[in-house]
Amino acid sequence: MFSGNSVLNTQDKIHFYHSASTWMEGRAVEQLKQTAALPGVTAAAGMPDLHPGLSAPVGAAVQTEKIIYPELVGGDAGCGMAFFRTTVPAGKFKAARLERRLLSGGIPVPEADFPAEWPDWLRRELGTLGHGNHFAELQELAGIRLPDRARELGLNRRNLWLLVHSGSRGHGPALLERTPKGGLDPESEAGKRYLERHNRLLAWAKRSRRLAAEGFLSLAGAEGECVSDNCHNSVAPDPFAAGRWIHRKGAASTESGLPFVIAGSRGTPSYLVEPCGEQADNLWSCAHGAGRKWNRSGARSRLENRYDAEALRRTKLGGIVVCRDRALLFEEAPEAYKNVDTVVADLEAAGIVRVIAAFTPVLTYKSPAGRE
Numbered sequence: 001m002f003s004g005n006s007v008l009n010t011q012d013k014i015h016f017y018h019s020a021s022t023w024m025e026g027r028a029v030e031q032l033k034q035t036a037a038l039p040g041v042t043a044a045a046g047m048p049d050l051h052p053g054l055s056a057p058v059g060a061a062v063q064t065e066k067i068i069y070p071e072l073v074g075g076d077a078g079c080g081m082a083f084f085r086t087t088v089p090a091g092k093f094k095a096a097r098l099e100r101r102l103l104s105g106g107i108p109v110p111e112a113d114f115p116a117e118w119p120d121w122l123r124r125e126l127g128t129l130g131h132g133n134h135f136a137e138l139q140e141l142a143g144i145r146l147p148d149r150a151r152e153l154g155l156n157r158r159n160l161w162l163l164v165h166s167g168s169r170g171h172g173p174a175l176l177e178r179t180p181k182g183g184l185d186p187e188s189e190a191g192k193r194y195l196e197r198h199n200r201l202l203a204w205a206k207r208s209r210r211l212a213a214e215g216f217l218s219l220a221g222a223e224g225e226c227v228s229d230n231c232h233n234s235v236a237p238d239p240f241a242a243g244r245w246i247h248r249k250g251a252a253s254t255e256s257g258l259p260f261v262i263a264g265s266r267g268t269p270s271y272l273v274e275p276c277g278e279q280a281d282n283l284w285s286c287a288h289g290a291g292r293k294w295n296r297s298g299a300r301s302r303l304e305n306r307y308d309a310e311a312l313r314r315t316k317l318g319g320i321v322v323c324r325d326r327a328l329l330f331e332e333a334p335e336a337y338k339n340v341d342t343v344v345a346d347l348e349a350a351g352i353v354r355v356i357a358a359f360t361p362v363l364t365y366k367s368p369a370g371r372e
């Protein structure tokens with residue numbers, strides 16, 4: 001049952017946003033409880049995509065007072081979803097040609113201005129997508145829930161839309177490695193140094209997503225315009241409570257009130273949503289994806305007997321999957337993720353977002369390890 005805008009309240013400090021319809025692993029709930037018990041934690045929110053992470057769960061927001069925990073942000077600070085209106089015509093889209101180009105050379109990195117204040121080594125990997133669950137996906141508008149908002153945002157079925165999911169590449173783990181373990185006083189030298197580098201990585205990752213989109217679209221002879229970019233791994237001052245900080249690990253920020261995408265999988269819809277209602281209990285945060293149901297090895301062992309790799313290059317929705325990495329085809333199969341429809345329904349029922357429109361995948365590109 002929903003009470004107010006929270007679903008369960010197993011511990012005073014934590015608000016959970018999943019209903020019984022959404023898959024939830026006990027280990028993820030346990031991890032969030034342990035996180036909430038860390039010194040200085042004042043509140044936490046578990047989204048319906050909550051799933052176990054290395055030490056803290058993914059799909060959560062954690063508020064602290066006078067302390068920050070870089071490990072709660074994790075090794076991919078700045079990771080986010082950027083959504084672009086493109087000039088790729090939906091009707092005349094030549095999937096086979098784009099597939100060939102992606103398979104032969106990957107995404108080209110366009111020439112771009114580089115901020116003079118950034119060190120030269122940050123040029124490395126800028127505009128590249130990264131491995132694993134990072135992707136670039138052409139989508140088509142499949143359904144509109146809020147016609148007025150869709151009109152205002154210029155949503156249409158004439159052209160395809162591009163969703164880019166990527167983060168800070170090798171720079172994120174390097175930052176975490178150089179940072180002292182445990183909590184940091186944000187006013188200390190180490191705290192300030194971390195925050196300065198973290199903030200730069202957030203800007204880097206945003207720029208990188210735009211460049212990746214530009215490079216990807218150049219292979220289709222097209223251009224794009226960013227309509228939404230939302231980072232889901234970060235720590236930032238709580239704008240509504242002085243001295244407090246909000247950590248987001250796999251959680252979109254709703255602070256700006258702007259629309260953002262909740263990604264499903266390569267074989268299910270993704271949803272363009274916007275925040276609504278009271279956002280205090282959910283710490284101005286929301287799910288950004290469906291969340292993993294099975295870990296990578298679990299997905300491989302369950303699916304390798306069920307499908308041959310070639311069958312996974314086409315989805316049930318008719319989308320094309322461009323991926324040269326056989327293991328990744330299984331690890332990232334739609335079945336490895338939770339049901340995005342129940343995830344989004346939970347968030348709507350809790351009154352924290354409303355759905356503007358649904359988009360379905362037409363072509364999903366995942367780059368192999370060691371490339372891009």
Ligand SMILES: Nc1nc2c(ncn2[C@@H]2O[C@H](COP(=O)(O)O)[C@@H](O)[C@H]2O)c(=O)[nH]1
Pocket residue numbers: 049058079133134135137163165232250263264265266267269270288289290291292332337361364
């Ligand atoms: N539309 C697509 N969504 C996908 C794909 N692979 C994963 N996903 C979703 O994105 C999030 C990313 O989670 P993160 O923790 O790595 O930031 C994940 O929860 C899935 O729901 C895809 O190929 N297409």
Ligand SMILES: [Mn+2]
Pocket residue numbers: 079080165167232
């Ligand atoms: Mn991510």
